[in-house]
Amino acid sequence: MPAxxxxxxxxxxxxxxxxxxxxxxxAAGAIPGAYLVSRVGARRxxxxxxxxxxxxxxxxxxxxxxxxxxxxxxxxxxxxxVAQPAMPSLAQAWFPSRIGRAIAIYSNGLLxxxxxxxxxxxxxxxxxxxxxxxxxxxxAPAAIVLAFWLIVTPASEGAVATAGxxxxxxxxxxxxxxxxxxGGASLVYFGMNSWIPDTLDARHAHALIPxxxxxxxxxxxxxxxxxxxxxxxxxxxxxxxxxxxTGSILAVAGYTLAPASTAPLWAGMAGATSSLAFxxxxxxxxxxSPSEVARTSGFMFTxxxxxxxxxxxxxxxxxDWSGQFRFALLPMLAGAVAMLVFGASLPGIGVRPxxxxxxSAAES
Numbered sequence: 001m002p003a004x005x006x007x008x009x010x011x012x013x014x015x016x017x018x019x020x021x022x023x024x025x026x027a028a029g030a031i032p033g034a035y036l037v038s039r040v041g042a043r044r045x046x047x048x049x050x051x052x053x054x055x056x057x058x059x060x061x062x063x064x065x066x067x068x069x070x071x072x073x074x075x076x077x078x079x080x081x082v083a084q085p086a087m088p089s090l091a092q093a094w095f096p097s098r099i100g101r102a103i104a105i106y107s108n109g110l111l112x113x114x115x116x117x118x119x120x121x122x123x124x125x126x127x128x129x130x131x132x133x134x135x136x137x138x139x140a141p142a143a144i145v146l147a148f149w150l151i152v153t154p155a156s157e158g159a160v161a162t163a164g165x166x167x168x169x170x171x172x173x174x175x176x177x178x179x180x181x182x183g184g185a186s187l188v189y190f191g192m193n194s195w196i197p198d199t200l201d202a203r204h205a206h207a208l209i210p211x212x213x214x215x216x217x218x219x220x221x222x223x224x225x226x227x228x229x230x231x232x233x234x235x236x237x238x239x240x241x242x243x244x245x246t247g248s249i250l251a252v253a254g255y256t257l258a259p260a261s262t263a264p265l266w267a268g269m270a271g272a273t274s275s276l277a278f279x280x281x282x283x284x285x286x287x288x289s290p291s292e293v294a295r296t297s298g299f300m301f302t303x304x305x306x307x308x309x310x311x312x313x314x315x316x317x318x319x320d321w322s323g324q325f326r327f328a329l330l331p332m333l334a335g336a337v338a339m340l341v342f343g344a345s346l347p348g349i350g351v352r353p354x355x356x357x358x359x360s361a362a363e364s
Contacts, residue, residue, distance in 0.1 A: 003131040008066050018070065020309060022077035023190070027305035029081025031168065034298025042086035042093065042294065043153055049083025050149060052076065054142035061136030069135075085297040092286035092293050094154070100231030103283040107275075108224045114217070168299040174288045174347070175296050178281065181241070181342050182304035185277040187335025188248045190308035192216055192255070192270050195315060195328050196263070202325040205260035215264040219271035227279050235283045240276055241343020247273030248336035256326050256333075270332075277339050278304075288347070311335065 004010045004018075037045045056076025060069050091102040117138070125134040169175055193216065197209050227234065234240045251270035255263055281304075285296035315328035 003126060003134075004069075007064060007131060008069070010066070014066070018073065021070070021073060022080070023305050024309045025074060025077035026081045026084070027302050027309055029078045030085055030301035030305065031298040033082035033085040033301075034294040036082050037086050037089060037294035037298075042089040043149075043155060045086040046083045046090070047146060047149060049079045049081075049086070050142055050146040052079025052082070054139045054146060055079075057142055058136050058139030061132040061134070064132065081301070084301050085294050088282055088285045088297045089293040091283065092290060098232055099283045099286050100233070100235035100280075101228055103235075104224055104227035104231040104279055107279040107282065108221075108228060111220050111224050111275075115221070168295065168302075172289075175299055177342050177346070178284045178288060178296055178300050179303035180338055181277065181284070182281045182300045183307035184335040184338035184342070185244070185274045185281060186304040186308040187311040188252065188270055188274040188332050188339070189216075189278065191312050191315060191329070191332040191335065192252075192267060192274075194312035195332075196267060199325045199328060200260060200263060203260040205263065208260065208263055212263045212267045216267040216271040219268040220275035223272050223275045224279055227276070231280070231283070235280055236287045236346065238344055238346050240280055241339055241346065244273045244277035244280075245336055245338075245340025245343055248277075248339060249333065252329055252333045252336055256329050273336075274339075277343065307335065 001010070001015050001019075004015065010018075033045065033049075036048065040048070052075055056072045056074070056079055060072030060076060062072075063069070087106055088103065091099050091106070095102040121134055125137050129137075168179075193213065196212050196216065200206060200209050200212060247269055251266045251273060255266035255270065258266065281300065285293045285300060289296040311331040312328075315331045318327035318330055319325055321327070
């Protein structure tokens with residue numbers, strides 16, 4: 001951002017719009033992504049998404065122009081939006097008795113990618129080559145992954161178009177529950193990421209911002225690795241959401257009320273508990289709506305990223321209205337309560353092992 005401020009004369013309003021635009025588009029594009037899955041199949045939808053990511057990433061750094069930067073950021077974000085609803089469908093198609101583990105490994109990829117990008121962009125891309133290369137370079141891994149995706153993944157069940165319903169069913173209690181659970185987890189995680197810098201600054205603890213943000217994000221990794229091992233046992237159960245909701249309530253309240261010196265502790269708790277719910281949510285569409293996974297996933301991502309976009313903004317309005325930084329964290333507290341309430345009342349359907357086929361006469 002400092003480089004963009006200098007090179008393109010970015011205002012702070014434009015900077016805020018650029019950082020929030022992908023989240024908004026991932027919310028807006030999730031349901032159209034479900035439509036794409038229903039028409040071309042989940043495997044091809046991921047390929048289309050990767051193509052858009054590669055093009056958007058490569059071209060948004062190609063022109064030293066604000067309009068082009070925003071236009072190709074839209075393309076990149078839409079690529080993510082259309083690919084994400086396909087992943088739960090593929091977990092169901094390719095790993096029907098290991099949905100929890102498959103979703104956890106997918107989430108590991110998200111988190112490790114985030115860590116890699118955050119670690120190498122500044123020292124290895126921005127510093128030696130400038131902001132345009134730092135943005136455009138991310139087209140390369142997207143293109144490489146696209147090639148592997150087309151070569152390695154099986155063009156079987158996950159590639160079949162269903163031509164089924166893709167618009168959300170607002171009368172479905174299960175679909176609404178999955179969406180609201182994702183919204184609660186997203187509110188806690190994205191809201192804390194948004195407001196930790198300003199709230200610590202308001203508490204005269206500016207020096208704690210890097211450690212607090214680092215702890216919030218780093219604590220997702222052990223949770224995701226744990227779920228890669230135990231996810232099948234935990235998917236669809238109530239107690240992980242009770243743990244996630246209760247822990248998030250304590251984390252947000254502790255961050256808000258305890259001395260500022262303890263902020264990294266509470267942020268780490270918020271990162272761990274919100275990621276527990278977030279990752280498990282990714283497997284719920286395949287578990288609760290096996291005949292319309294993409295449709296439910298699209299709605300889930302729309303509500304989740306919509307909460308991530310609008311929740312921190314509501315917190316900002318509350319801070320301006322009250323003059324107290326603590327009011328900015330109220331949406332995050334509401335998200336934690338939603339996790340607890342909706343998670344504690346889940347139907348409680350777990351992943352069931354596939355039935356073994358009966359032996360044939362020849363085998364008898």
